[in-house]
Amino acid sequence: MLILLAGASGFIGSRIAQAIEDAGHTLVCGVRDPDAYQRQHPQRRCVALDFAADDPLAGCRTTLERADAVVNAVGIAAEHGRNTFHALHARGPIALFEACADARVKRVLQLSALGADAQASTTFHLSKRTADEALLALPVQGFVLQPSLVFGIDGASTQQLLQLAAAPLAVPLPQGAGAIQPVHVDDVVATVMRLLLHDEVAADAPRRLAIVGPEPLPLRGYLAALRAGMGLRPARFLPLPRGLMDRLAAAGDHLPGSVLNRQTWQMLQRGNVADAHDVTRLLGRAPRAATGFVGPLRQAALPVARLPLALAMLRLSLALVWLVTAVVSYGLYPVADSLALLARTGITGPLAVLMLYGAATFDLALGLATLLHPRRWLWWAQLGLMGFYTVVITLKLPDYWLHPYGPVLKNLPIAAALCVLLAFEKPRQRRRGAPG
Numbered sequence: 111m112l113i114l115l116a117g118a119s120g121f122i123g124s125r126i127a128q129a130i131e132d133a134g135h136t137l138v139c140g141v142r143d144p145d146a147y148q149r150q151h152p153q154r155r156c157v158a159l160d161f162a163a164d165d166p167l168a169g170c171r172t173t174l175e176r177a178d179a180v181v182n183a184v185g186i187a188a189e190h191g192r193n194t195f196h197a198l199h200a201r202g203p204i205a206l207f208e209a210c211a212d213a214r215v216k217r218v219l220q221l222s223a224l225g226a227d228a229q230a231s232t233t234f235h236l237s238k239r240t241a242d243e244a245l246l247a248l249p250v251q252g253f254v255l256q257p258s259l260v261f262g263i264d265g266a267s268t269q270q271l272l273q274l275a276a277a278p279l280a281v282p283l284p285q286g287a288g289a290i291q292p293v294h295v296d297d298v299v300a301t302v303m304r305l306l307l308h309d310e311v312a313a314d315a316p317r318r319l320a321i322v323g324p325e326p327l328p329l330r331g332y333l334a335a336l337r338a339g340m341g342l343r344p345a346r347f348l349p350l351p352r353g354l355m356d357r358l359a360a361a362g363d364h365l366p367g368s369v370l371n372r373q374t375w376q377m378l379q380r381g382n383v384a385d386a387h388d389v390t391r392l393l394g395r396a397p398r399a400a401t402g403f404v405g406p407l408r409q410a411a412l413p414v415a416r417l418p419l420a421l422a423m424l425r426l427s428l429a430l431v432w433l434v435t436a437v438v439s440y441g442l443y444p445v446a447d448s449l450a451l452l453a454r455t456g457i458t459g460p461l462a463v464l465m466l467y468g469a470a471t472f473d474l475a476l477g478l479a480t481l482l483h484p485r486r487w488l489w490w491a492q493l494g495l496m497g498f499y500t501v502v503i504t505l506k507l508p509d510y511w512l513h514p515y516g517p518v519l520k521n522l523p524i525a526a527a528l529c530v531l532l533a534f535e536k537p538r539q540r541r542r543g544a545p546g
Contacts, residue, residue: 111178116140123183161202179217199237211248224256257321262295275336276415280348287329288381291322294398320384339404432477439470455506
């Protein structure tokens with residue numbers, strides 16, 4: 111079979127791509143930037159497919175004419191620029207589905223979301239539902255697959271839930287969250303492959319299929335299961351009032367990469383459950399239970415859960431160093447004494463005043479940027495500034511190396527913290543790919 115996969119670079123799509131290859135079928139990956147994808151996967155064939163473009167199918171019409179099946183795994187958790195829910199979840203997919211019908215593609219699978227139904231109220235769910243209904247109305251063998259909350263170690267929502275579950279003192283627990291029915295990403299992929307490759311399964315399967323775990327869980331129960339899977343002691347829970355969650359979700363709308371925003375909070379309050387009978391029958395077994403999600407991945411899950419908190423504490427401590435230094439330099443420390451230190455380095459008069467307040471302002475800017483806009487270049491800038499200060503002190507104020515409070519020696523652990531941030535923080539990227 112020749113299978114066109116839209117969204118091959120996403121959380122679920124990348125696993126579907128590997129499963130299609132492993133099954134020995136011809137895979138064509140529809141991606142936004144074929145050149146970049148080809149560099150990462152030189153063995154794969156790919157074509158341009160950008161649902162946000164004016165003509166999203168311009169690069170894949172020839173492939174569609176020869177495709178036996180098409181899978182749409184494109185999805186976003188939050189809008190960014192031209193990547194809107196309407197464009198990526200509705201307008202683009204509908205164009206793809208209509209082209210599939212015109213090309214008489216044998217089978218079309220749409221990765222939707224549980225909750226994209228008649229009770230949908232969020233833009234996320236409504237946009238998914240629009241494409242779902244369009245596919246089911248076309249003269250093509252189409253299937254709408256609606257996963258619940260998907261667990262996968264590299265999924266954005268999974269990582270944030272692991273971080274919550276591994277909280278050291280008490281696990282934050284949003285009040286007002288509905289029940290969820292998390293499903294393992296491997297079961298989602300297995301469902302896709304059963305429908306793709308087995309005609310007898312597809313002939314008997316419902317056109318709209320909920321992909322869920324074996325039973326509903328309260329959010330508290332899911333977090334407890336994740337924590338137990340990581341081998342941590344039973345959690346103490348810290349209830350987060352609904353009003354506080356409303357404010358955090360509103361703030362999340364403005365934080366790049368945040369899984370919590372007003373859309374996801376509204377969906378979490380609604381709940382995310384369905385009958386597991388159909389997916390159990392299709393798989394020929396029960397989906398994996400949440401209690402078994404983490405166990406085999408414990409060694410990978412613990413760093414995922416703990417490292418972000420450690421990095422956040424490093425960023426906060428660095429920000430405080432720069433902010434407090436700025437405030438002290440502005441006048442809490444006697445200005446005359448600060449100018450006397452500059453005089454020992456050869457800087458006097460108006461230039462010394464300019465240098466004092468200029469350096470304080472630069473420290474303030476570094477502190478605020480560390481809190482609000484952390485980037486890799488910022489860590490390099492701080493390392494460079496500390497290196498410059500250290501050289502000047504060594505040449506002009508060498509006695510500070512012998513100071514009993516070690517003001518210069520303290521640069522060493524700060525430099526080490528910056529190196530840790532450089533080594534472990536992921537580069538900031540625009541939101542893209544399917545949510546996890």
